[in-house]
Structures are given as C-alpha cells and as structure tokens.
Amino acid sequence: MSEDNNNNNVQVEEDKVRIRFITNDENIRVTETPFGVPVRLGRLGLSEVVNHLRSSDASEHRPFDFLINGRFVRTSLEKHIKQAGLSEEPVINEKENQHDDWISSLDGCLSSGLIVTGSYDLGTRVVNGLDGATLLTTVGHSAPVKSVAWVNSQDRSQLEYVSASHDMTIRLWSCNLDQKTYKTRAIFQEHTGTVESVSVSPDGSKMVSGAMDSKIKLWDLKNIKSSSVTNPTQSKKKRKTTDTTTTEEEPDYLKEKDIQTVNESITSLEGHTQGVLSVCWPTQFQILTGGMDHGIKLWDIETMTCTDTIRSGGVAIHDVTYSTESTLIATAQAEKTVRIWDPRVSDGKYNVQSMLSHKSWVTSIRWHPTSQNQLVSSSHDGTVKFWDIRTKIPLYTLDKHTDKVLCVGWSSNSSTSTNPSIVSGGADSKLKIYK
Amino acid sequence: MSTRKPTKSTTTTPAAVAATVAPIAKKPQFAKNSKNVVLEEEPTVVVKKPTTTTTAPTKNILGKRREQEVVEKVVEEELFEDDSSDEIEEGDDEDDGSIDEQDDEDDEDNLTTGSISTYGEQDSSEDDDDESEEENIEDLDDDDGISGEIPSKYSNDPNQFYDEDNSSEDESLVNRIGNVPLHWYDDYDHIGYDVDGNKIMKGEQKDSLDKFIDQSDPNFWRTVHDKVNGKQVILTDEELATIKSIQRRQFPAGFDPYKDWYDPGPNPDSIHPLSAAPTPKRSFLGDINDERKIRKLTIAIRKGWIKIPDTSNEEKTDQDDEIKRTKAYDLWAPKTEQEVEEDELLQRTNRRISRIPAPKTKLPGNVESFNPPEEYLLTSRELKAWHMMSPARRPHNFVPQKFNTMSDIPSYNRSIREKFERCLDLYLCPRVTNIKKKPTDVSHLLPKLPKPQDLRPFPTHEEHQFNGHKGRVRSISVSPNGQFLVSCAEDHTVKIWEVKSTRCLFTLQLDDTVSCVAWNPNKSLNIIAVAYENKVVMITPKLYGPVQNEETEAMFPKTPIPPDQKVRWYQLNKDNGIRVEVEFEFKIKQISWHYKGDYFSTISPDDKSKSVRIHQLSKRKSQAPFKRSKTPYQVSKFHPSKPIFFIADQNIVKVYDLSKQQLIKKVTIGSRWISSLDVHPSGDHILVGGYDKKVFWFDLDMANVYKVLKYHSKAVRRVVYHPTLPLFSSCSDDLSIQIFHGTVYSDYLQNALIVPLKVLKKHTASSDGLGVLDIVFHPTQAWIFSAGADSTIRLFV
Incomplete structure (x- = not known):
C-alpha cells in the first residue's frame, strides 16, 4: 500500500534539497522537521528515507509515493524540480x-x-x-x-x-x-x-x-x-x-x-x-x-x-x-x-x-x-x-x-x-x- | 711451432717449415732451395714398417711430427722406390716430372696430418696418406731415432726442386670421387679412387671398444674423422687456430691483412706489371699541386675571403642516425681556442690535475749490502717465514746474503723485475686525486629541522583587512591585551581599531605626517605615544568611556613642568585625547616605551649630537645621555624586563645597562644599514634587520652573529619577536612577511632553533616600491598585523 506524502521545497544548497515530509495519515507520519536530502534521490530513495525515519526494522519497510505541490514524484528530485519549475530561490521573507x-x-x-x-x-x-x-x-x-x-x-x-x-x-x-x-x-x-x-x-x-x-x-x-x-x-x-x-x-x-x-x-x-x-x-x-x-x-x-x-x-x-x-x-x-x-x-x-x-x-x-x-x-x-x-x-x-x-x-x-x-x-x- | 726442430733430424730449415705454414702459394724459388737443403741435411733413414690399420696418431705434437714426416717422407721417396706397399703413395715417382705442386705434396705428405676438407689451400696441413704409411712412420717415430740409409743428394723426383707443399691437395690420397654421396660406396670395400685411379680402400672399422680406447688418447679431442678420405685427422694448432678464426669470422690463421700492398697504379704496364723498384717518396708525400691549393685556401680562409659553409647538417642527413647522434671528438685535432683557454685556466687555478710525485726509491741500506752485519742475515726460521710470507708482506723482497769477496757476488736476478716495477710506479701508479663527490645525496648535510606542521600555531593566512587609511600606513602598535590596534598613516591620521571586529573606533586627525605610534605596554595604562614631525603626543583614547582610569591619570599629574629643557613639554587636555605634547627641534623618527610605561625613548636622526633621548612621562623630564656615533642612530629599544637599553646605528648595536649607566656591549652586526631591532622576551637575543635584505639573529652570549637569514629579496623594514610564543617575523619591501619559528632553550648549551615557517605575501605593490612597512604580533595569539604601503593593515591568522 503506497502512501502519499507532501513535500515542501525550500532551498537548494549544494546538491541537497531541504524537504519536509507531511502526511495526513497518522500511521506513517514521520518527523516534520526539514532536513536535507540529495537531489538525485527519486521516489525509491525518498521511500527509503521515510522508512528509515520510521523504523530501522527492515520488515516494516514499505514503498511510498510522494507528492510535491500536488504532483507525484516520478523522476529524481532534481528533474522534478526542474520540470515543475519550482523555485529554488529561498522562499524567505x-x-x-x-x-x-x-x-x-x-x-x-x-x-x-x-x-x-x-x-x-x-x-x-x-x-x-x-x-x-x-x-x-x-x-x-x-x-x-x-x-x-x-x-x-x-x-x-x-x-x-x-x-x-x-x-x-x-x-x-x-x-x-x-x-x-x-x-x-x-x-x-x-x-x-x-x-x-x-x-x-x-x-x-x-x-x-x-x-x-x-x-x-x-x-x-x-x-x-x-x-x-x-x-x-x-x-x-x-x-x-x-x-x-x-x-x-x-x-x-x-x-x-x-x-x-x-x-x-x-x-x-x-x-x-x-x-x-x-x-x-x-x-x-x-x-x-x-x-x-x-x-x-x-x-x-x-x-x-x-x-x-x-x-x-x-x-x-x-x-x-x-x-x-x-x-x-x-x-x-x-x-x-x-x-x-x-x-x-x-x-x-x-x-x-x-x-x-x-x-x-x-x-x-x-x-x-x-x-x-x-x-x-x-x-x-x-x-x-x-x-x-x-x-x-x-x-x-x-x-x-x-x-x-x-x-x-x-x-x-x-x-x-x-x-x-x-x-x-x-x-x-x-x-x-x-x- | 715453426721453430721447433725434429728430434731425429738436426735441422730443418725454417724455410721448409715456413713452407708448411705458408698461406700463399709457395714460391718456387724457395721450394727449390728448401728441397735441396732438406735433402742435404737429411741424415736419417726411414724404414717403412708394415702397415696396420690403426689410425691412432702419434703422441707427439703434431708440428714436430710433421716436420719429421716431411723429412721422412722425402727420405722415403728416395730410398724406397719400389712400391711394395699397397698404398699408392709413390705415385709421384711415376709422374712425368710435372712441376705439379700436388706431386710435391705427395712426396711430403704427412700421413697423420690432413686437411679437414679437400680445399684447404691455406692450411698447412696435408692430406692423410695411407694409414699404413703413417703407421710405418709412426712406429719409426716412436722409436725416436732412425738411422739407416743415407739419402742421396738428388733424387729422380722431378719435383725435387720445388718446395714442399703441405697443402691439403695431396693427389694420391685425395679421394677423387667428386661431390658424390658417400653412401654409394657403402657396399664396397673402397671409398673412392685417388688421382691415378687406384682404389682407396676402407680402413678397418672401429668397434665401440676401440672407440673407447681412443678416448684415452691425449689428442682425442682434436681428432676428426675425414669421411671422404677415410682418415682420422689430428688438427694441428694452426688448424685449430684457423678453425677458431673462421668460427669467429676472422681472418684465417696466418693471414696478414695488413700486409703492405703496393698499388701499381691505374695503368700498370701489362708487360711488366710488377717491378722491384722501391716505392718512390712521392707516393708518401702529398701532391705538390694539392698542397699549393691548400695553402692558398688556408690563406683565403684566414683572411676571411672564403667562408667555410657549415656542412654538418648536410653530412648528418647523409649519414646514419647513429652516426648523427654520436659526434666524434677528434682527439688529434689541434686544440681550439676555447680548449687552450681552459687549459690555461686549469693551470692557473687549483683545479689542475695534481701532480703526484713519484714515490721515492729506498736508498740501499745495510740489508742490501753484500757483506751485511750478521744480524741482518736471516736465520733458518726467519728464512722459512720469509718463504711462507707473500711477497707483498715481506720486509724486503730478497734474502740478505753475505759474501766475502766482491767476485763472489752473483748477479741480482731481480734487478730487471725491480726496474720494471719502478717503471710501473712511475707511469702506472694510481693517482689518488681529490675527486669531488657528486652531490647525490646531500640530504644528510641539511639540518634536521622540524616540519612547520609540528610547530603550529603560527599565522598562515590573511583573515582581515583594516581598511580606512588613505595613505601609506607607516606604523602600527597593538594594545597590551590585544584588543585594540593603533595605526598611523601618511594621510596624517591615527586610527584605533578593534581587532575582533575590525571596526575603526577612533580616528585622530593631525596636521602633519605621523611617523610612529607606540602603545604603552603597561596594561593598566591607556596611553598611546604618537610621533609626528618634531612632536610626540601622548593620547589617552576614550575607548572605555570618557573617563580614564586612575593609573592613566597618574601619568599626567598637574605638577609643574621642569624648565630649561631643550625639549619642551606641554600639558594639554584636548577633546581628542591629547594630553601631553613634547616638542623637539628635529623630526622624530621612532619611539620606544619602557615596559613599565613611564619612560620612553625617541630617536631623531637629524639631531647630530643628541639624537637619542630618554624621557619620563610622569615627571616630564628628558635627557640625552648618549654620545654621538659615526653613523646616525636608527632604532632604539628597551629590554622587555630588565633595565637594559639597546640602540642601533647603521652598523653597530650598543647595549647599555641603565641602572649602572654603562655600556655593556658593542656589537658589530654584519649589516651595512640596520633598519630595525627587536629584543627577545628573554633578553638574551636580538633580532636585527637591515636594508641590505638580511636578518640577523644575534645571541648576546656569543661573539658572532648566530644566524643570518637571507630570505628577502629587498630591504627588510621590520623584525619582530612574538612576546609569548616562539615566533619571529620579518617584513620587507618585497611585499612578503616571513614567519619563523625560534625557540630559545633555557640551557645555555643549545643554540636557538630557527625554522622558517611561512611566507605571507598578500600586500599589493605600491608605485613607490615600498612594501610592508611595519609588522607587530598579537601579544597572546599567534596572529600578526602588518601595515603596508598599499594603505591597508592586514591581520594574518
């Protein structure tokens, strides 16, 4: 069963992207603090990250699906950002x-x-x-x-x-x-x-x-x-x-x-x-x-x-x-x-x-x-x-x-x-x- | 071999023997003579023995045998005209008397000597005759003494007048079957025919036992079985030499390749191609016409009318690559001018080859005497020992002998040998010259200095710049706690900076060029001395608020100024912090504070007689206790902890004891113009920098300069020690700041360790050629501040 997560990109820094995992499902919720992941990660990589965050027990690992601003992540994050035209500038007031x-x-x-x-x-x-x-x-x-x-x-x-x-x-x-x-x-x-x-x-x-x-x-x-x-x-x-x-x-x-x-x-x-x-x-x-x-x-x-x-x-x-x-x-x-x-x-x-x-x-x-x-x-x-x-x-x-x-x-x-x-x-x- | 004489016959002429070894066809005239000689000299008689089938050659050396056999053969011919033997040896008797060399060969053939092949013209060996003949002669030889028949002087042999030809072309023995496979004769009892058509019968076959017995023969190793003729051939020495030379592709033995060749010329007379006329002198000398031409050419070249084209390139293209590469040095060419000069230079300098004089010969002493005292003679034991010893170890290489009379003295048999050894000493003595060892591994000569990584902390990179001045920053000084930095520049300003944030806290505008600033080293005092033009002002900057602390205020008492001083003191209390102004007659160049903060010294080089003055701030007194020096004083410094004062003029540093008011020491540094001076915190070492690019570390306990550091390419402006860490630094007009490590050991035995650590070259060049004008270390951290002519102050961390 794949679950959806929402991501928020804030800024790209040195081939890493700051993301935050948000979900509505309580079962798969992980920490909402943002942290950096390499841009080359794709859905599988992000799944792994989420699984690791959830538990280190390999048996409980499940594949996840990710949404960024309403769009599924199907390629690497880098490509996704480029395609989606997400701003890499800091959304900083x-x-x-x-x-x-x-x-x-x-x-x-x-x-x-x-x-x-x-x-x-x-x-x-x-x-x-x-x-x-x-x-x-x-x-x-x-x-x-x-x-x-x-x-x-x-x-x-x-x-x-x-x-x-x-x-x-x-x-x-x-x-x-x-x-x-x-x-x-x-x-x-x-x-x-x-x-x-x-x-x-x-x-x-x-x-x-x-x-x-x-x-x-x-x-x-x-x-x-x-x-x-x-x-x-x-x-x-x-x-x-x-x-x-x-x-x-x-x-x-x-x-x-x-x-x-x-x-x-x-x-x-x-x-x-x-x-x-x-x-x-x-x-x-x-x-x-x-x-x-x-x-x-x-x-x-x-x-x-x-x-x-x-x-x-x-x-x-x-x-x-x-x-x-x-x-x-x-x-x-x-x-x-x-x-x-x-x-x-x-x-x-x-x-x-x-x-x-x-x-x-x-x-x-x-x-x-x-x-x-x-x-x-x-x-x-x-x-x-x-x-x-x-x-x-x-x-x-x-x-x-x-x-x-x-x-x-x-x-x-x-x-x-x-x-x-x-x-x-x-x-x-x-x-x-x-x- | 050719000189050996056969045992039986008295002599054989060398000519005869020479004939045996003659490479070229024998000359008939000699042959005749030899033949005659042979005949005359031949006393012995050879008796033939019945032949056997053994083919073992005699044990004698072949050459000898051959001569004998030559002789014997001739005798044979003479004596035994009937061919009772089976062998067709005497075939030549039936000849027509043709002057055939081959006949002669028959006559003289040695039965045991034979050629390897049928063609051996130059070989002196001869074909083998029938074995029976050989054996006969062998047996006779073995008997070693044949006497009997007296040969007649002349024989019927038509070839008697011809030289014996020991060539391999022995017709009677040579198998004349031609180039035919030998296996055709396998079934027959003969292996071929000789020249007369007689069958050459096969010898008895050897079985393995015979072969085994043959191995014991001393000549076994050079015995070859000649299949065509069915003979065992023992190779002579010459044959062996020939074989070797052939194998080595050299000239065959006996061939003289360097024989003089008389060129008869392009058009020899066909009728008389050879003449015995001696070679004319003109064939050795050059052509006169050529020489005339050459003379003209040399004159022309010398005068420069003709230029020799450089044909080296053309030649190179023509020759092989290898020859191209190796340019041969003409050893016999006259020396070129360059070489002549070099020779002269060598002669003049010490680099000439040292002539080692010949070792002197020992003069004869008592040992060499013919009648030495008894004690010099060797006893039997000593004699034994003398014999046992190696010649090199013996005290003298002869046995001392005693003779009673002069006539008893024998000749000294070692005299020639000794002379020879002396000659060797003279011209072959190995000259031991001092050959400079090539600097293959000089790393052991370098001192083992620790690596810079081990000597951290020291400043390595530029961290901050204090920007704000608009002219060359002449002088900087740091507060004793390292929090603030004061600097003065040629824009007539004095700025105070906070080190940590590089903020310029204060700027003091003066109306003249400021030459030097110095922060009072006393931590509780907040005073800066500023020298500009002919004045020195004391500033109390309002770093800590408007109010100064007690100690600072104590320095500026309100007591009246002592009058009648050449130097005028003014008491001020200005807004910008100036509290005291001291006015001089001449320009002030440098200020130095005493560590306690009360006394300070000033130098005004323009003041001839009283350039160095010491002042007391709290009492506002000035004095000039120092004598004039030959060169103007450059820099003065107080000792960091002791009452010692250093002043330097352009060449000499003087050390004064202030409490005793005496000169302790006068040090002549090797610098032609001292620019700066600094004292080590321990007080025993001083660092002097000069405008001649050198930095001197002087240990006051030593008489000479300890180390001269020549790392700068331009004048050295400032040298400083670090107050707490074992570092020192120098800066120069070449924009570089050199950081060194300098530990001083507390035991007086070890010298200071100086290790160059880092070169900091960050200041930018200015148009006037000045570089880094002042450097100062942070009092506690491994930081260094530098002031440059590019109007920046940089902090290196």
Whole structure:
C-alpha cells in the first residue's frame, strides 16, 4: 500500500534539497522537521528515507509515493524540480531594520517576538520581530554596546533587558513600549576591562557577564543593592573640572535620578587566563563561557567552580551556545569551522563534529530553541548559515548582508507558527529577519 | 711451432717449415732451395714398417711430427722406390716430372696430418696418406731415432726442386670421387679412387671398444674423422687456430691483412706489371699541386675571403642516425681556442690535475749490502717465514746474503723485475686525486629541522583587512591585551581599531605626517605615544568611556613642568585625547616605551649630537645621555624586563645597562644599514634587520652573529619577536612577511632553533616600491598585523 506524502521545497544548497515530509495519515507520519536530502534521490530513495525515519526494522519497510505541490514524484528530485519549475530561490521573507551603526549583538525572544539589539552607536534598540520596525531606541552607554540580553520581555510595559558595553559597565534597562519611555535601572560596574558578553539566567534573577579582564561576574538582578559611595572616577572628575580647562561635561547618566550603581557582584569567577568573549546561561545552575585563551569552561553555580574545561585546540572562541535538548555545545571560533562539543564524553575527545563552510571567522552561533539538531551561525564573510548537525553541509546559506555579520539569533515567526525566524545583524548596520 | 726442430733430424730449415705454414702459394724459388737443403741435411733413414690399420696418431705434437714426416717422407721417396706397399703413395715417382705442386705434396705428405676438407689451400696441413704409411712412420717415430740409409743428394723426383707443399691437395690420397654421396660406396670395400685411379680402400672399422680406447688418447679431442678420405685427422694448432678464426669470422690463421700492398697504379704496364723498384717518396708525400691549393685556401680562409659553409647538417642527413647522434671528438685535432683557454685556466687555478710525485726509491741500506752485519742475515726460521710470507708482506723482497769477496757476488736476478716495477710506479701508479663527490645525496648535510606542521600555531593566512587609511600606513602598535590596534598613516591620521571586529573606533586627525605610534605596554595604562614631525603626543583614547582610569591619570599629574629643557613639554587636555605634547627641534623618527610605561625613548636622526633621548612621562623630564656615533642612530629599544637599553646605528648595536649607566656591549652586526631591532622576551637575543635584505639573529652570549637569514629579496623594514610564543617575523619591501619559528632553550648549551615557517605575501605593490612597512604580533595569539604601503593593515591568522 503506497502512501502519499507532501513535500515542501525550500532551498537548494549544494546538491541537497531541504524537504519536509507531511502526511495526513497518522500511521506513517514521520518527523516534520526539514532536513536535507540529495537531489538525485527519486521516489525509491525518498521511500527509503521515510522508512528509515520510521523504523530501522527492515520488515516494516514499505514503498511510498510522494507528492510535491500536488504532483507525484516520478523522476529524481532534481528533474522534478526542474520540470515543475519550482523555485529554488529561498522562499524567505526578509525584513530589514536600518541602524545607525554596526550592530554588535542581539537577543530575540521567542514568546514575545521582540528583539533587542546593541550597536556601536552606543545605544540599544528594541525591534519588533514580526515586522522589523524599531520600537524603541535607548542611549546611555559611553562606549559601544557589545552584548544585550533579555531579562523580561513578556510585559510590554515593563520590558527589562541588560546591555554590556566597552565602557566596562552593564546597564539594566527598563522600558515601557506603550509609552515609549525607558530608563536605566542599574549600572553594574566592577569590571576592569570591556564587558564582552552578558547572559541572564533562565529565571531572570541573575545575570553573568564576561569581560576582557578575564573575569566572569555574577550579578543579582532582583535585589539590586546600590552602593552609597558614588563612583570614584566620578568624584575625581569633579576635581579635575576645577583645575584644568576641560570641555568634558558630566555624563548624562549621572544626572538621572534613581540610578543605582552596583559595584559589587555576587561573585567573580576566575579561571580564564585571557579575555572572556562569551557567556551563556542555559540551565539554572550551569554557566558556559568561552574565552580568548582557547578554552570553553563549564561552571556550576551552586559551587561556583569550574566543572570542566574544554581546550579548543588553539583558537580563540567568539561565541558559545548550549542546547538543552541535546546537551551539546556549539562554538563559534576565530576560524572557519563550526564545532560541536559534547561535554559528557569521558575520554577527552570532546569534539563531536566540526563543520566547515564559512569562509572567514565565525562570529556568532545559536542553537535552535526547540530542535536539538539545528543551529544558525554568522560569520565575517557576510553569510548566515543554517545547519543541521547531522550533516556537515549547511542546510542553507543566507547571504543578504553586504558586510560582516556580527550576531545572529532566533525570534518568533508569527504568533501561530512554531518555526522561529532567524535574525542577524552586521557591520552593514542592518538587522535582517528571515522567516 | 715453426721453430721447433725434429728430434731425429738436426735441422730443418725454417724455410721448409715456413713452407708448411705458408698461406700463399709457395714460391718456387724457395721450394727449390728448401728441397735441396732438406735433402742435404737429411741424415736419417726411414724404414717403412708394415702397415696396420690403426689410425691412432702419434703422441707427439703434431708440428714436430710433421716436420719429421716431411723429412721422412722425402727420405722415403728416395730410398724406397719400389712400391711394395699397397698404398699408392709413390705415385709421384711415376709422374712425368710435372712441376705439379700436388706431386710435391705427395712426396711430403704427412700421413697423420690432413686437411679437414679437400680445399684447404691455406692450411698447412696435408692430406692423410695411407694409414699404413703413417703407421710405418709412426712406429719409426716412436722409436725416436732412425738411422739407416743415407739419402742421396738428388733424387729422380722431378719435383725435387720445388718446395714442399703441405697443402691439403695431396693427389694420391685425395679421394677423387667428386661431390658424390658417400653412401654409394657403402657396399664396397673402397671409398673412392685417388688421382691415378687406384682404389682407396676402407680402413678397418672401429668397434665401440676401440672407440673407447681412443678416448684415452691425449689428442682425442682434436681428432676428426675425414669421411671422404677415410682418415682420422689430428688438427694441428694452426688448424685449430684457423678453425677458431673462421668460427669467429676472422681472418684465417696466418693471414696478414695488413700486409703492405703496393698499388701499381691505374695503368700498370701489362708487360711488366710488377717491378722491384722501391716505392718512390712521392707516393708518401702529398701532391705538390694539392698542397699549393691548400695553402692558398688556408690563406683565403684566414683572411676571411672564403667562408667555410657549415656542412654538418648536410653530412648528418647523409649519414646514419647513429652516426648523427654520436659526434666524434677528434682527439688529434689541434686544440681550439676555447680548449687552450681552459687549459690555461686549469693551470692557473687549483683545479689542475695534481701532480703526484713519484714515490721515492729506498736508498740501499745495510740489508742490501753484500757483506751485511750478521744480524741482518736471516736465520733458518726467519728464512722459512720469509718463504711462507707473500711477497707483498715481506720486509724486503730478497734474502740478505753475505759474501766475502766482491767476485763472489752473483748477479741480482731481480734487478730487471725491480726496474720494471719502478717503471710501473712511475707511469702506472694510481693517482689518488681529490675527486669531488657528486652531490647525490646531500640530504644528510641539511639540518634536521622540524616540519612547520609540528610547530603550529603560527599565522598562515590573511583573515582581515583594516581598511580606512588613505595613505601609506607607516606604523602600527597593538594594545597590551590585544584588543585594540593603533595605526598611523601618511594621510596624517591615527586610527584605533578593534581587532575582533575590525571596526575603526577612533580616528585622530593631525596636521602633519605621523611617523610612529607606540602603545604603552603597561596594561593598566591607556596611553598611546604618537610621533609626528618634531612632536610626540601622548593620547589617552576614550575607548572605555570618557573617563580614564586612575593609573592613566597618574601619568599626567598637574605638577609643574621642569624648565630649561631643550625639549619642551606641554600639558594639554584636548577633546581628542591629547594630553601631553613634547616638542623637539628635529623630526622624530621612532619611539620606544619602557615596559613599565613611564619612560620612553625617541630617536631623531637629524639631531647630530643628541639624537637619542630618554624621557619620563610622569615627571616630564628628558635627557640625552648618549654620545654621538659615526653613523646616525636608527632604532632604539628597551629590554622587555630588565633595565637594559639597546640602540642601533647603521652598523653597530650598543647595549647599555641603565641602572649602572654603562655600556655593556658593542656589537658589530654584519649589516651595512640596520633598519630595525627587536629584543627577545628573554633578553638574551636580538633580532636585527637591515636594508641590505638580511636578518640577523644575534645571541648576546656569543661573539658572532648566530644566524643570518637571507630570505628577502629587498630591504627588510621590520623584525619582530612574538612576546609569548616562539615566533619571529620579518617584513620587507618585497611585499612578503616571513614567519619563523625560534625557540630559545633555557640551557645555555643549545643554540636557538630557527625554522622558517611561512611566507605571507598578500600586500599589493605600491608605485613607490615600498612594501610592508611595519609588522607587530598579537601579544597572546599567534596572529600578526602588518601595515603596508598599499594603505591597508592586514591581520594574518
């Protein structure tokens, strides 16, 4: 008995086609996540794929029939696509948001569809992930913003996010989208080097930051203690203004009221020997950091110690991300390959997979929020690549940026669809959202 | 063989014997004489014996026998005129006296010698006669001494005056049946007829036992059965030689191919074709007319009137391919000019063949004396040992002997041999010359360097470009934590870049050409020194916000500037970050920071007397403690960890101890114009690059330069060490950056290991010929930044 399946072609990439099996029959249903199959497969090949997906038991294998857009697949997929004139161009809706300067980082929220971005123009923006419109722009930092992270993005009137900047501070922002107001709720100032990365715990109570002074600091977000002593540099500056002629004014942030300057972190984790470029807080008690000393470190929050160090073979690590579903770590490094690591491997050979497709340094990498096999990476060569770790070739490449892509993330596609959209920002000052 | 004399007869003339071996037809005159001689000399008498049927030849050597038999045969003829025997040997007596050579042959035939075939003209062998005759003579020979009849001087033989012809044409014995199959005579008792018509009877058949007995005969191996004549022929030596030469397709034995041939000329006189006139001289010399012509031609060629056409091509087409290919070298041609020159060159240079002098002969000593002291004489044991030893091992190749008187001294029988050996030494001594070994396998000479793959990490490829400058980028410097890069260019700008993202964070516009930037190596200070024209400015870039940290601010105190300095310090606090300006009289070329960040040195080569100055930033003091040098100072560097200061002028590097304020060392590098200098983090090695394309690694513990690296094709602009990794690099105007590995071992015994790793040639050529102007390593990673005249800064990873 042959069954029918529906296929959806999305994009051709390197002799592979991304397909998705959809069927109405429950008995033969297989996973609906898209993956790549070679174009030379025909009906038999696709049958085999489906059979394998269903079960590995050879006795249960049955031949299948396939429909693509209502037409039976009778030849190889390649020929079918050609004959049917199916578009091989990505059926991707792209939204763009123009910033003023390079976008250094972004964080998307799946539930609310809001994206917060940090930029070299010293400010942060909140962007609507659905249509790409800028909702809010904040200023406050005195140096380029390197990292942003959502704290609370559910309540439109009380959005909270943190931003880390070159001025060695992290700011906690609180915005009201309806009123289009924002303010800095707190400034976390303890780092002695530029803060490169910040990440918020899943419950939103704490955050961790990593800086070029090779320290990782934990901060409490809920109970913000302010220090009574004002900024020592601030006071010095006041003295200076009397002595020498200076055109420098007092920064704006000092003039604002009820800003709390936090000078104490919960703790400082030391272990990296060079600057920490990336921090990630996947589960409640685990922190993942990557630094320029070529090491990935796993920290346990309860004990505040480093549980594991993975030496990544001599290359500085730009970004780390963790998949809670597959417990795999993916790193973006100062090289062209994307590497997958398994921290649970006991024999020391952590590197599960390395995927080479980018032509320049990989700047940022993010796991798919729901799938355990998919991730998206961005690189200095201007491309964003979508990978499935089961294959070494990216499923597709988004080549829409004209300059280096510095950050990438996920956002929700629409309120109904479960497929998240990819967001990327780069040196061309554009924020692009792909559906 | 021809000189051997028969045992019985006294002599046989050589002529007679020569006749036996004569290849050409004998000459009648000789024959006559020989015959006579033979006759005269013949004393012996041969007695015939009854014939037997054995055909075994005698045991004597054939030649000898033959002579005997020749003789004996002649005797026979003379003595036994009656043919009592069955054999028709004496047929020639009945002849008409024809001067037939063949008759002579009959007379002189040896019974045992015979020709293999009937045609053997040149063979000196003769046909076999009847066996009985042979046997008779054999037996007689065996007796070895025949005396008896005295031969008469003359015989009735008409052929007596003719030479014995031992040719194979013996008529009496030659089977005259013609070219007829021999099996026709199978049923008969005769095998043919001789020339007279007499039957030649078959010999007794040999059975296997006889044949077996024959094998013991020493001449068995050269005995051949002549079927036609029914004879066993023992081949003589000459016959064997002839056979061999025939088999080898050579000339038959005795044939002289090089015999002089007198060409009688194109028109010999038919009446007198031969003459005994001696060959005229003109037949050896060339034709006078020809020589005249040749003389004229040579003169014409020398003067250039005639050009010799190059006939080599034509010749080649005519000849075979093989000859074409092998161009023969004319050994006897006079030396060409080129060869003469080469000879002269060889004579002048050391490449001439080394003349090994002949080994000197030992002068005679006491051993060679005819009356040596007793101790030199050999005892019996020694004598035995001397005999046992091989001649080469003996101390002297003679036995010392003692004679009482001079007349007792015998002749030295080894004298000729010794002279011969001396001659061998003189002209055949193997000359051992130093033949340069061909460089077949020089890989063992190369040092065993590790492969570049093993020495990773090092920069291998270009990763980023920092684009933004519009003029030649003169100088770059990296922040101590490796996060930022500062660069200055000829568009009068100073730019600060973020390394990770290649973003240009700051641009500082100045009003003059900027020559050098240097980032303060102190990590807590955020100061950049910029040299432009005759000023040095200290900048505190607002990388971390508007406010600088404490330590940085401490460098710029508000205390008053010490007055009365040639170098004027200005305290500023500008918006663009300039805090201090130091004004000099002359242009500043280079700045170098002390590792702690307070002191820095400047070089202004135009300032003749005080070109090198050391300044203290926090106190804003300047001093110029260094003497003038012969050549202008080029570059100065502080030691990375010790209070040592290096300054280099064009040829010499001076090492100063700052705490003691003394000159430690003065190093003459072999460079004609030093361009750059860098100090190894350990402080014991310095790297010097020169405009003469060389890079020198100098170990301060050693007296001489440790390594000279000549990898660049143009002037070397900069050499740098990596602060943490064992790498160093050099860049040059040939647009290449060479990356080397350089490990320094902590034990003082091992020299540094230098391995060339990579050549990075990515900068593009600029019109002015300048290439890569500055390189700097990242402080922690294996990355290198390079600044080029193509106004780009590149990061190699």
